[in-house]
Amino acid sequence: METIDTDIAIVGAGGAGLRAAIAVAEANPSLKIALISKVYPMRSHTVAAEGGAAGVIKDNDSFDYHFHDTVAGGDWLCDQDAVELFIHEAPRELTQIEHWGCPWSREPDGHVAVRPFGGMKVERTWYAADKTGFHMLHTLFQTSLKYPSIERFDEYYSTDLVVSDGKCHGVTAIEMRTGQVRFFKASSVIIATGGAGKVFPFTTNGAIKTGDGMAMAYRVGVPLKDMEFVQYHPTGLPGTGILITEGSRGEGGILVNKDGYRYLQDYNLGPPDPWPRKKAMELGPRDRLSQAFWHEQQKGRTISGDYGDVVHLDLRHLGEAKIMERLPMVRELAQSYVGVDPVKAPIPVRPVVHYTMGGIDTDIDTATSVAGLFSAGECACVSINGANRLGSNSLTELLVFGARAGRAAAEFARENGPPVVDGDARQAAEAAEQRVLELFRRSGGNESIAGLRRDMNLAMEAGAGIYRSEDSLQECTQTMQELRERYRRIELMDKSNVFNTDLIEALELGSMLDVAAAMACSALQRKESRGSHQRLDYPDRDDEMYLRHSLAHYSANGLPSIDYSDVTITRSRPAERVYGGSAE
């Protein structure tokens, strides 16, 4: 197996990975950086984020407001020291990417413009029309090209972290073009691989969002934190799950049921007027809006469609000029994929799996429990999002914590010097290669990748969706256990070394099964309702028992074990979340 020597290996080249790479390059240009991704950087799913990135910059806003919006939005499960740090670094990071060329939308005087977003007390979301993630990703990618110390390994699929004696020594990855496994020897490793929405059947997430980085860290003993918290975005297109940005509602769009009624007023989010109004109605938080849809559906007040029930997102009153200026991609997507021009007709939408609040357990410096291993972005749980992320906090999060991960990994490399790989680490790397070869050569299997994936998707939707119960979760965890057994019996049909996507999909399925089991088991254990985790059998929040982070620990032969850690509370005591007319 070929060894590639580097100082810092970064797995994932989306927003967080690129930001981390630039931070390392700026902190210490003499450090060699291997930026490893299973896709070219501009294919990373940051590209699909639309609405914007939150950061306090205007005179009518304050750090206090951003802090309280975020903590209450997360139903008090956020670590408040992490939130504090996040809101203070946010404007600096957003300004930094402005200096790098991000084409933020502007006010007439040339200052950056902001728009309202769900659960935010004042408008503070920076945006680049409705392609904010796309512009941020391309700005970071293009900026990264000027640093000679960043060496990219595009289309390398990372399989395993190489750990011995509690220290991370690097990562193994398959060069997809040749099928060969390489060992990236590194002083420190940053995981920045994004979310895992693909464990569900109906998601805004791209095909690549399979939780590989989460699963890699999990398998070497780093717990996955708060995995039961999965965000449903309230407005996805039926069938495809394509995201229609919350910015649509920030600009004044409304949601109506089959009677043309703004149903959110029935769910502690009203009254409907005056509109638009912050933290009310369509600008409530995502968990509440998606839950309201579920209740409307139970009452038979949604609209039936070919791909499940929908409600209508109506933008017509904004007019063509504003839609073209602020929401051009929403118009393009609605016209292409559901044949609706939002200038003339309402868009059919339904809740869709969008974001994993949980992830690799890190401290506020992005460090994990394994020395030399760091993580940032959606794959990490630091945690600023708690039980429900507010829209437009995640694009900022990947900048703030991506940069912090880069600086922390650089510092770790400086303190610990070049990587020393002993016999144990070398053996671990060779074992990783052997696992890939075993899968590649296996014959006589009777299970199909597509079949297992479908069964996992359906079980997760049925058992761990917007509303959950003991019964649904018991069945779901049981299915996950069975799928894991069946996974040992898959066999590849493609035996080529060149760009073998059968092999990659098999490995991705393995990652997803690990992550899905962590989600289901964490959800089963949390016998309360908080934020995005809603239990029909435990409808109330239970701070006494569950104002704690869940930690799922990997088990090689069964379902994970779950324990808990404390939530850091500095200045906001848990209280009732209030939206609508009485919101502060």
Add this chain to the structure above:
Amino acid sequence: MSERTVELEILRYDPDQDQEPYFQTYTVPYHEDWVVLDAINYIKDELDRTLSYRWSCHMAVCGSCGMVINGTPVLSCNTFLRDYPDKIRIEPLRNFPIERDLIVDMDDFISKLTSVKPWVIAREERSVDDGEYLQTPAQLAVFKQYTACINCMLCYSACPQYALNEPFVGPAALALAHRYNLDNRDIGRSAREDVVASNPGIWECSFVGACSEVCPKLVDPAGAIQQAKIASTGDYFLDFLMPWRRK
């Protein structure tokens, strides 16, 4: 009653096993709202695990799934079965080496993108503490269109000049250089001029406009190249008349 089906003829090539590319035909069910990528995914999941192609977002923004479908380079995720006859021919993007099946080698594209220095070369060094650069909506509008490129490479597949003359920097990279040249935060035009104004660069472009026709994001690289030619010509004459302004 038999369900309606569509035949997909897909170019196959595995350098491990095949002397040369060939076409393989698959029959897939027809769905009114399926894009071509959905049909290809059906093949992958139900018919043939060995088919290789790139895709991710399924919403025409990640730029992975460019292919030549019935002769035209398109994104397979926003190209609908309903707009084609019942027999569809699918090939990898043209003008690039085939890595495997529908996957092409992107190395040349990436090196060209990098060659135009696609980052802000700042007019004034500015600290984050000083806040953002000012840029009015009108100043943004000057280059906004050229920021919309998703690097899908359809324009290279369509470009007759790139087909004949591989060193040609090509539409997307030139449009990106133009994007930064027009940005009021940037003064990098002279630094990019080596690549942009020299051969093989914009002067090779014969202004066929095929790049702009196939662009799924309406970037209009052909327009960018023509504008850049005019700007570079201006430089040339000013340098001729006023040699002291050369750097």
